[in-house]
Amino acid sequence: MELDFLHAGVAAVLIAVAVFLIRRNDEPGAHRKWDWRIFFATLLIVAVLNIIWPNLP
Numbered sequence: 507m508e509l510d511f512l513h514a515g516v517a518a519v520l521i522a523v524a525v526f527l528i529r530r531n532d533e534p535g536a537h538r539k540w541d542w543r544i545f546f547a548t549l550l551i552v553a554v555l556n557i558i559w560p561n562l563p
Contacts (some may be wrong), residue, residue, distance in 0.1 A: 517555055524551055525547075525548075529544075
């Protein structure tokens with residue numbers, strides 16, 4: 507159970523960092539709308555994390 511919370515925490519931090527890095531170049535005050543870059547970054551992060559996580563010692 508503790509590993510599930512750790513996994514969720516790691517995923518949340520990685521997704522938050524990705525969103526920050528993608529949005530830091532946006533114009534200030536820009537209207538927030540659906541962003542495919544964030545969708546695919548989140549998909550990639552979760553997929554890679556779920557492939558790597560079970561193989562950790």
